[in-house]
Amino acid sequence: MIEEKTTKEAFKPRVLVTKIGLDGHDRGSRIIAAWLRDAGMEVIYTAPWQEISTVVKLVQEEDVDVIGLSSLATDHLLVPKLMTALSEVGYQHVKVVVGGIVPDADELMLLDAGVSKVFHTGSAKNDVIEAIGALANKARNSSSSITFN
Amino acid sequence: MKAKNDDKPWLVRLLNGERTVLAKAISALENETDEASTIISGIYPYIGKALVVGFTGSPGVGKSTLVNSYIAGLCEEGLRVGVIAVDPSSPLSGGAILGDRIRMAAHEHLENVFIRSLASRCHVGGLSRATARIVDVMDAAGMDVVVIETVGAGQSEVEIAEIAHTKVVVCSPGLGDDIQAIKAGILEIADILVVNKCDLPLAAHTVRQLKSMLSLRDESPEWSTPVVSTSALEGTGVVELTEIIKNHEKMSSNKKEGYGKGKPQQRVLRLLANSAADEIKKALLQDKSEEISTICDAVLKGEMIFSDAIQRLIKGSLPCKQ
Numbered sequence: 001m002i003e004e005k006t007t008k009e010a011f012k013p014r015v016l017v018t019k020i021g022l023d024g025h026d027r028g029s030r031i032i033a034a035w036l037r038d039a040g041m042e043v044i045y046t047a048p049w050q051e052i053s054t055v056v057k058l059v060q061e062e063d064v065d066v067i068g069l070s071s072l073a074t075d076h077l078l079v080p081k082l083m084t085a086l087s088e089v090g091y092q093h094v095k096v097v098v099g100g101i102v103p104d105a106d107e108l109m110l111l112d113a114g115v116s117k118v119f120h121t122g123s124a125k126n127d128v129i130e131a132i133g134a135l136a137n138k139a140r141n142s143s144s145s146i147t148f149n
Numbered sequence: 150m151k152a153k154n155d156d157k158p159w160l161v162r163l164l165n166g167e168r169t170v171l172a173k174a175i176s177a178l179e180n181e182t183d184e185a186s187t188i189i190s191g192i193y194p195y196i197g198k199a200l201v202v203g204f205t206g207s208p209g210v211g212k213s214t215l216v217n218s219y220i221a222g223l224c225e226e227g228l229r230v231g232v233i234a235v236d237p238s239s240p241l242s243g244g245a246i247l248g249d250r251i252r253m254a255a256h257e258h259l260e261n262v263f264i265r266s267l268a269s270r271c272h273v274g275g276l277s278r279a280t281a282r283i284v285d286v287m288d289a290a291g292m293d294v295v296v297i298e299t300v301g302a303g304q305s306e307v308e309i310a311e312i313a314h315t316k317v318v319v320c321s322p323g324l325g326d327d328i329q330a331i332k333a334g335i336l337e338i339a340d341i342l343v344v345n346k347c348d349l350p351l352a353a354h355t356v357r358q359l360k361s362m363l364s365l366r367d368e369s370p371e372w373s374t375p376v377v378s379t380s381a382l383e384g385t386g387v388v389e390l391t392e393i394i395k396n397h398e399k400m401s402s403n404k405k406e407g408y409g410k411g412k413p414q415q416r417v418l419r420l421l422a423n424s425a426a427d428e429i430k431k432a433l434l435q436d437k438s439e440e441i442s443t444i445c446d447a448v449l450k451g452e453m454i455f456s457d458a459i460q461r462l463i464k465g466s467l468p469c470k471q
Contacts (some may be wrong), residue, residue, distance in 0.1 A: 011180070012243070012268070037244035042268045045248045054258045058250070063172040089169075127441055148159050148171045148184040148191070 016064045018055060019048035020082060021075030026138035028100055031072035032069030032128065036068075039129045041136070050117045052078065056085050059094055066141075080113035087114075093143040095135040099123065137144040166291040167230070168263065171173050175265055178282045189282060192289035199231070199295045200398050203313030205275060205335065208301025209319040211345040213252035214381035215390075216298050220253070222391045223294055231287035231295045232264040233280060238271050245269075249298060252259035274308030275299035278424050281312050281416075304334060308423070310338040311416050315397045317390075319343045320359070322351040336362065339374055340397050343390060344391065347378035371400055381432075394447045433462060440465055 017033045019026060026048045044062050059067060069079060076098050080094045086094060098110055099119035107118045116135055119128055150160040162170045177184045197323055202219075204212045212232065220230045236250035247266035256262050261278070265283070272278045276299055287295045299309050309315055318339035336342070336359070344355050359376045366374075379386035444461055447453035 012270075033246055035341060037239060037246050040243040042238075042245045044266050045246050047251050047254060055260060057168075060168050061265055063176045073409065089251070089434060095247045111225075115165075125445050146170055147156070148174065148177060148187050 008039060011137075011140065013066065013133055013140075014044065014062060014064045015041050015066045015068055015132060015136065016044045016046070016055070016059060016062065017068045017070070018050050018058075019070050019075065020045045020050050020052060020055060020078050020092060021071070021073075023050060023073035023075050024048045024072070025072045026070070029068070032068060032070065032099065035125055035129060036132065039133065041133070052082050052085050055082060056089060056091070059086065059091060060089065065139040066132050067096045068132065069096065069098045070104065073099055073101070076100070076102050076106060076110060079115060080112055093139050095139045097132065097135065099128075104110045106129065152267070157191065162227055163192070163286070163290055163359065164195060171263065171286065171290045172265070173192070174286050175283050178286060179267065179277070179279045181279070188286065192286055194287045195289040197288065199284075199292050200315070201284055201295045201297065201313045202315045202316045202317065202394055203286075203297045203299065203309040204319060205299040205302045205306070205309050205338075206319035206343075207321075210319045211300075211381050212298050212301070212319050213249045215298055215319060215343065215345055215379060216385070217253045217255055218379075218381045219391060219394075220256055220262060220294075220296060220386040222387060224256060224259055227261070228293040228382075229261050229291055230263070230290035231290070232262065232298065233267060233283055233287070233295065234264065234271055234298045235300050237274055237300045238268040243271070261288070263290075272424075273427075274335050274423060275302040275306030276308050276312070278420070278427070281420060286314060307335060307338045311419055313342050314401055315394050317341045317343055317394070319345050320355060320465045321346045322349045322355045339391070340372065342374060342376045343391055344376065344378050345381055346458055347386065348383060350378045352378060372397065431464070 006072060015036055017029050024026070033045045036043045038131070040134055044064060046058070055067070069076070079096070079098055083096065092114070095116045096114065097117045097119065098115055099120070102110065102118050104119060110118055117131055156164070159170060163206060174188050177188055191454045204216055206212055216232065220232065222228050232253065234247070235244055236247045236249060236305060238245040244309070245268035247268060249266060250257060250264055253264055257264055266276045267280065267283070269277050276297070280297065284297065285296050296314060297309060299306065318335055319340070320342065322344060322382050344352055344359065346352065356378055363374055377386055377390050379389065379390055418446050444453065444458050448455065448458050451462050
């Protein structure tokens with residue numbers, strides 16, 4: 001639960017829950033979206049089949065802190081391309097997590113590419129929420145590319 | 150709009166319509182950070198050019214899909230379009246699922262379109278309390294049209310009337326009997342009434358009901374509210390709707406009184422009053438003092454009438470007393 005302040009709005013993590021690639025199994029991403037909502041986060045939810053360029057534009061416009069990618073049919077292999085695209089526009093501070101069916105052998109490859117965390121099947125609800133909340137805080141604090149003064 | 154020489158670097162980038170700066174500015178306004186007032190005073194000289202169009206209506210009538218078809222036409226004309234899509238926050242957890250973009254997927258990749266999803270953050274009225282400020286910052290960033298899509302509104306979420314030049318109220322066929330149509334509330338604020346999903350049965354009937362509701366109203370000399378049938382999915386009626394919105398814009402720009410009803414200062418006052426009411430409510434609900442429970446007890450037992458209790462609550466429990 002996110003703490004409420006009385007005058008200013010409390011920090012609400014903004015999380016994009018999406019799927020890239022051609023796989024349409026979206027039950028998992030919907031469950032995650034609902035968990036994060038119930039934990040007090042603001043979740044931008046998209047349909048599956050997103051293109052990488054669309055995800056990048058969406059991350060910019062929505063000013064998200066964390067991207068959660070669901071992958072159940074090898075779409076995780078596209079994630080390094082997304083990581084490159086994000087750093088090309090200077091959005092390395094946004095944290096990326098991948099969840100779903102990811103072979104152990106590929107997990108290292110994803111972490112090497114800059115993914116913060118991989119959630120395998122059977123991950124506990126509280127672990128997912130805590131990890132994403134902590135990553136969101138980290139992302140928000142390290143994003144100081146633009147100052148208004 | 151062209152920046153002046155002494156403008157700060159962030160402002161120059163914002164006025165040039167840089168996506169990332171606009172997004173960060175919106176976040177600052179939404180979160181009411183210390184930077185918010187700097188942003189507002191910076192952009193203030195540059196606002197007031199964009200046409201602001203509001204789409205409101207009950208959940209599921211097709212607002213997002215209709216907005217998607219509407220912005221398609223604007224993009225074809227080469228206009229820059231900002232979209233603010235508001236979805237409800239959970240009153241229990243404070244979280245939200247923002248899913249309006251799903252229906253706008255056909256254009257969200259276009260350079261000319263900037264879509265931002267906002268959570269209502271439990272502000273009642275169909276918008277979030279920062280919405281008016283976010284319209285201004287999109288305006289300053291060079292959007293020709295700013296489209297606001299409200300939370301799926303009920304019968305009385307009419308705050309959009311404060312902000313939009315042109316209010317489009319979207320209904321779907323079979324909204325109830327003709328008594329529903331003459332009730333007070335959201336239908337009254339419409340500059341344009343849309344019956345969406347006109348491919349469904351009952352659509353013609355709903356159009357007739359709305360038209361007969363309108364015929365009972367006093368006619369305004371400048372504008373008579375039209376009823377438009379659309380099917381956002383099939384694209385029918387959208388060109389007509391776009392044309393009518395333009396005509397309404399012309400009519401209201403002739404009047405030259407800025408957007409929304411009434412003078413800008415009154416609009417700010419109303420927004421402030423609404424936000425102050427939110428704060429008082431929050432403070433009262435968190436107040437665990439003896440006095441509050443005495444008042445509640447007295448009302449429960451019938452020893453104190455409602456209006457007296459309210460007077461005592463307002464006088465005794467304003468958040469500013471702390």
